[in-house]
Amino acid sequence: MPPQKYHCNVCAQDITRSIHIRCVTCTDFDLCVSCFTSGSSSGDHQPAHPYRVIETNSFPIFNDDWGADEELLLIDACETLGLGNWADIAEYVGNCRTKEDCEQHYINTYILSESYPLPSMDTVFDVDRTAFAARKRARLEAFTPPPVYPLKLLASTPQCHEIQGYMPGRLEFDQELENEAEVSVKDMTFDSDESLDLSSPSPEVEVKLALLEIYNARLTRRALRKNVIFTHNLLDFKRIQANEKRRSKEERSLLTQAKVFARLLSKEDYAAFVDGLLTQHSLLKRIEQLQEWRQMGLTTMEQGHKYERDKAQRILLTKAASSLDRNDLRKSSLYNSRDLPYRDLSTSSKKQAAPLTFITSADRQLLSPEEQTLCTQLHILPKPYLAIKCTLLTAFLANPKTISLDRAYVLLPKVDQNKVQRVFEFLQSSGWLSFKATETKTEPNSAASATLDSSSAVITEEPQ
Numbered sequence: 001m002p003p004q005k006y007h008c009n010v011c012a013q014d015i016t017r018s019i020h021i022r023c024v025t026c027t028d029f030d031l032c033v034s035c036f037t038s039g040s041s042s043g044d045h046q047p048a049h050p051y052r053v054i055e056t057n058s059f060p061i062f063n064d065d066w067g068a069d070e071e072l073l074l075i076d077a078c079e080t081l082g083l084g085n086w087a088d089i090a091e092y093v094g095n096c097r098t099k100e101d102c103e104q105h106y107i108n109t110y111i112l113s114e115s116y117p118l119p120s121m122d123t124v125f126d127v128d129r130t131a132f133a134a135r136k137r138a139r140l141e142a143f144t145p146p147p148v149y150p151l152k153l154l155a156s157t158p159q160c161h162e163i164q165g166y167m168p169g170r171l172e173f174d175q176e177l178e179n180e181a182e183v184s185v186k187d188m189t190f191d192s193d194e195s196l197d198l199s200s201p202s203p204e205v206e207v208k209l210a211l212l213e214i215y216n217a218r219l220t221r222r223a224l225r226k227n228v229i230f231t232h233n234l235l236d237f238k239r240i241q242a243n244e245k246r247r248s249k250e251e252r253s254l255l256t257q258a259k260v261f262a263r264l265l266s267k268e269d270y271a272a273f274v275d276g277l278l279t280q281h282s283l284l285k286r287i288e289q290l291q292e293w294r295q296m297g298l299t300t301m302e303q304g305h306k307y308e309r310d311k312a313q314r315i316l317l318t319k320a321a322s323s324l325d326r327n328d329l330r331k332s333s334l335y336n337s338r339d340l341p342y343r344d345l346s347t348s349s350k351k352q353a354a355p356l357t358f359i360t361s362a363d364r365q366l367l368s369p370e371e372q373t374l375c376t377q378l379h380i381l382p383k384p385y386l387a388i389k390c391t392l393l394t395a396f397l398a399n400p401k402t403i404s405l406d407r408a409y410v411l412l413p414k415v416d417q418n419k420v421q422r423v424f425e426f427l428q429s430s431g432w433l434s435f436k437a438t439e440t441k442t443e444p445n446s447a448a449s450a451t452l453d454s455s456s457a458v459i460t461e462e463p464q
Contacts, residue, residue, distance in 0.1 A: 008032040010040045019056060025049040058133060060125045062109050067132070070095060074102060087266055096139055166235060177225045181218040184211050228263050232270065254281055374426055378419050388412060388423050389432075396433050403433060 005016045013032050021036040023029040026045045039047045057068035066074075070093055077092035086099035093102060113119045165174035188208055201209065229235065244252055254277055262270050293304045363382035364372060375385050391411050396403045408424045409417055427433045 006030050008035055009045070010035040010042050020054050022052045022054050023049050024052060030054075058136070059129055060127055060132065062119045062123060063105065064125055064127060065135075066105060066109075067136070070097070074106065077102075078106070085264075087269075095136070171226075173226075177222045178218045181215060181222070185215045188212075224263075232262050232267050250285075251278060251281065254278070370426075370430070374422065378422055380419060385423070388415060388420070389427065392424065392427060393432060 005014060006020060007013060008015055008020070008031055009029050010031060011034070015030060015032050019033060021031040021033070023031070023045055026043075026049065029045050031040070036051075041047055057072070059068055060066060061068045062071060073093045074089065077089040081088045081092060086103045090097050090099040090102045109119050110117070115121070167173070188211065190205075190208070234240070244255065247255070255274065258274055258277055261273060265273060289304075293307065296307060298304050298307055361382050363386075366386065367375065367382055371385065375382065392403070392408060395407065395411055405421060405424055408420050412420050424433070
């Protein structure tokens, strides 16, 4: 409905879409034609006050069947409610316009216009206002609005009371949406001495009016939610549950996700929307099945059907085998212990793990090719070899003059002496443990000289 409605201040008749009289002196004071001609007044208004005649723009400007007032309502509804929400737009426009009429008129007049985005402004209509009003009146009389509530109320049975909490005689539920909405206004009263002048109300009256607006907004939301329940016939939940049980798990999940759109669509549109989703789901599932058949090398429908039967049989056998535990096998007559051969568990040995060798070691990349060859000959893994090498190099750096093979035996008492000897000789031949009796004289400010002085080791440098 339009956001602003006008009522006669005397008889309270809705005069939003009809010719009415507006007082120039009084603020927001309107009269219908009947009350104006009879000289009725209310409050501070007097029949002698000047007035203005408010006419409706009931004449065509873009289409011979649509008046200018309807065009304004259509544009305002599209801007306020959103383009494409034709059900609410049709209710906003009124005058028995359906959502199909609003959608078709908007597309033909504004979208398909030669001067898009503006409509055709040079169209001239030679239409008598009386004939136009007569056609409008005939259309209103021939229109039959759809029922908001079900025509046949449900019987007052335990199904409606105990299970759903629905009272068909009152069209209410035991637990309504925002059930505590009436608490804020249940004790509200307007005293006789309070001024009800809405132009300058007192602070107390403003608070009460604000509470009433909040209460009316809650009632509106409650009515909209209830309208969804009645429109989609959600009270017949047993039939709905029976229909959902016949669907697959994926289809039920898809329907659950689509239920939120029922508040935005009519019953027919929601049914078409759900059918489209289910059709899309079945097509995608069929495409996946055909792609699986192609990957398996199947070329005919007969092969595909046979593959599906065999696949279902394999799944059933797998589930049956997994459901049998050891106790079931022990109790089964087919696997009686008297029929099974004797097995001595004491002599059975577990499968030994493969021994770790130098080739299977993950640390061999830390060694040079010569060191890998040495470890392979001595049957030493990389980590033990690196530990022996670290011990000998640490002792060499601490005191190079005292390092010897006997000293190596003392440092590594738990290691085979043959392996210690081979590793010691390899490190000497590779230059890790090499030293000379004399010291080489170098510049006192060189880094090499500082290192040699601190460790008494001789490093031979190639001349530049």
